[in-house]
Amino acid sequence: VASRKTASRSTYHHGDLARTLREEAVKLIREVGPEGVALRELARRIGVNHASVYRHYADKEALVAAVAQDGWTELAAAMHAAVTGDDVPADPAARLVRIGAAYARYALAHPAHYGVMTGPRLNEAGRFPSLEVPIDDAFQLLISEIERGRKLGAFADGGTAQDWALRVWMFVHGYVSLVMARRVQVKPSRVEEYFERMLTPLVGAS
Amino acid sequence: VASRKTASRSTYHHGDLARTLREEAVKLIREVGPEGVALRELARRIGVNHASVYRHYADKEALVAAVAQDGWTELAAAMHAAVTGDDVPADPAARLVRIGAAYARYALAHPAHYGVMTGPRLNEAGRFPSLEVPIDDAFQLLISEIERGRKLGAFADGGTAQDWALRVWMFVHGYVSLVMARRVQVKPSRVEEYFERMLTPLVGAS
DNA sequence: ACCTGAACACCGTTCAAGT
DNA sequence: ACCTGAACACCGTTCAAGT
Numbered sequence: 001v002a003s004r005k006t007a008s009r010s011t012y013h014h015g016d017l018a019r020t021l022r023e024e025a026v027k028l029i030r031e032v033g034p035e036g037v038a039l040r041e042l043a044r045r046i047g048v049n050h051a052s053v054y055r056h057y058a059d060k061e062a063l064v065a066a067v068a069q070d071g072w073t074e075l076a077a078a079m080h081a082a083v084t085g086d087d088v089p090a091d092p093a094a095r096l097v098r099i100g101a102a103y104a105r106y107a108l109a110h111p112a113h114y115g116v117m118t119g120p121r122l123n124e125a126g127r128f129p130s131l132e133v134p135i136d137d138a139f140q141l142l143i144s145e146i147e148r149g150r151k152l153g154a155f156a157d158g159g160t161a162q163d164w165a166l167r168v169w170m171f172v173h174g175y176v177s178l179v180m181a182r183r184v185q186v187k188p189s190r191v192e193e194y195f196e197r198m199l200t201p202l203v204g205a206s
Numbered sequence: 207v208a209s210r211k212t213a214s215r216s217t218y219h220h221g222d223l224a225r226t227l228r229e230e231a232v233k234l235i236r237e238v239g240p241e242g243v244a245l246r247e248l249a250r251r252i253g254v255n256h257a258s259v260y261r262h263y264a265d266k267e268a269l270v271a272a273v274a275q276d277g278w279t280e281l282a283a284a285m286h287a288a289v290t291g292d293d294v295p296a297d298p299a300a301r302l303v304r305i306g307a308a309y310a311r312y313a314l315a316h317p318a319h320y321g322v323m324t325g326p327r328l329n330e331a332g333r334f335p336s337l338e339v340p341i342d343d344a345f346q347l348l349i350s351e352i353e354r355g356r357k358l359g360a361f362a363d364g365g366t367a368q369d370w371a372l373r374v375w376m377f378v379h380g381y382v383s384l385v386m387a388r389r390v391q392v393k394p395s396r397v398e399e400y401f402e403r404m405l406t407p408l409v410g411a412s
Numbered sequence: 413a414c415c416t417g418a419a420c421a422c423c424g425t426t427c428a429a430g431t
Numbered sequence: 432a433c434c435t436g437a438a439c440a441c442c443g444t445t446c447a448a449g450t
Contacts, residue, residue, distance in 0.1 A: 017433095035241065035326065038422085038423065038424085039423085039424065039425090040422080040423065040424080041422095041423095048434075048435090049434060049435050049436075050424085050425095050435095051425085051426080051427090051434075051435065051436080052433075052434050052435075054424095054425075054426085055432090055433060055434075059424080059425075060424065060425090118383070118387070119325070120241065121386075121387060121388070124388070157407060158406075158407030158408075159403065159404075159407075163403075163404065166384065166389075166390055166404070167377075167404055167407075167408065169380070169384060169389075170377055170380030170381045170383075170384055170404070171373075171376055171377050171380055172380070173379075173380040173383055173384065174375070174376030174377055174378070174379040174380030174381075174383070175376045175380075177324070177376075177379055177380070177383070178372065178375060178376055178379065180327075181324070181327060182327070182330070183372075183375075184372055197365065197369075198365075198369065198372070198373055198376070200364075201363060201364030201365075201373075202364075202373065202408045223414095244441085244442065244443085245442085245443065245444090246441080246442065246443080247441095247442095254415075254416095255415060255416050255417075256416095256443085256444095257415075257416065257417080257444085257445080257446090258414075258415050258416075259443095260443095260444075260445085261413090261414060261415070265443080265444075266443065266444090
């Protein structure tokens with residue numbers, strides 16, 4: 001047949017509209033906050049009819065869920081990077097604090113995106129199971145670090161490895177939320193340093 | 207002059223519309239979530255013209271801020287009640303855990319209301335300074351409990367009393383958020399018990 | 413003084429119609 | 432196969448007009 005499958009321009013003059021929508025949504029969210037995303041405004045900025053969004057996402061919630069998933073994927077990667085490479089401490093508690101600090105840094109560098117990731121209960125009805133994949137990945141990193149620590153005698157009391165992983169997640173999310181709400185004044189350059197100072201006494205690192 | 211200042215019916219046939227609006231808003235938020243409040247729907251339920259809302263609140267955000275303030279006032283009262291009366295422990299860490307558990311219980315009993323209280327950065331531009339009053343009240347309770355504990359030798363390391371108060375606030379908000387997002391499965395009747403089990407190892411109570 | 417009706421500029425979603 | 436234009440049922444906010 002005569003159709004050209006390889007030509008990038010042959011599919012759509014914007015290239016990959018689904019991807020363009022997600023990227024423009026991130027920008028819009030950054031400007032107007034997690035609540036203010038509007039599909040019509042989004043389409044206007046890209047230069048397509050607003051109805052064409054529905055060719056790529058079932059509805060607004062589906063687009064938002066895709067944006068949230070992109071964010072969790074990046075956040076999980078940042079957490080992994082925090083305990084990969086040189087100058088990573090060997091002390092289990094210190095490693096855990098590092099991972100939490102990387103989480104806090106990502107969230108506070110992308111506050112509106114983080115708002116979309118944690119704000120609306122997107123997968124409450126099980127609509128977007130793939131959203132859980134990077135979230136589980138991030139959580140599993142905490143679990144494996146804690147289990148590694150337990151073999152070395154850390155995090156012995158206070159319940160299971162999961163209990164400890166949840167404690168860290170609860171604390172870092174609370175930290176991020178309070179800094180974001182300006183309940184604590186922290187300069188952007190001090191976000192990680194202050195996080196380490198706050199969490200360390202709780203997990204007993206030196 | 208002939209006007210009747212004392213007759214309750216003479217002012218408005220709904221009595222106190224501002225109050226009615228806030229109460230109906232709480233109900234509506236409970237049904238549709240923190241995002242779904244609509245002034246027109248609110249007015250429809252009460253039976254007034256939607257424009258009359260603007261006689262009592264400058265805009266939607268002002269009404270939401272008033273609802274949030276009502277919530278913080280109730281939450282602060284619940285925290286005070288947790289360390290008032292009989293069978294309140296004397297141990298400083300145990301008292302702090304009790305206050306946190308009362309916070310968690312209130313938040314998880316009124317999840318949508320709590321979402322309004324913590325979700326949008328309502329006072330970011332300093333529009334609603336009175337919103338800070340009950341929030342400061344709640345925070346001061348944490349501070350004074352911690353300072354009391356410090357005189358007895360608790361919370362000695364790890365920074366100032368404010369650092370410790372923030373740690374507790376961060377943790378309890380994170381706990382509430384993760385339970386609300388169903389990242390942890392906790393039966394409503396076990397919310398306080400599980401909170402105590404999670405926080406106690408972090409603050410070193412027996 | 414307080415409430416109403418109409419108007420304005422927006423939304424999300426659907427669907428027949430175009431190419 | 433993919434995008435468009437028009438329509439529908441909603442919003443928040445404003446304002447002249449009613450009582």
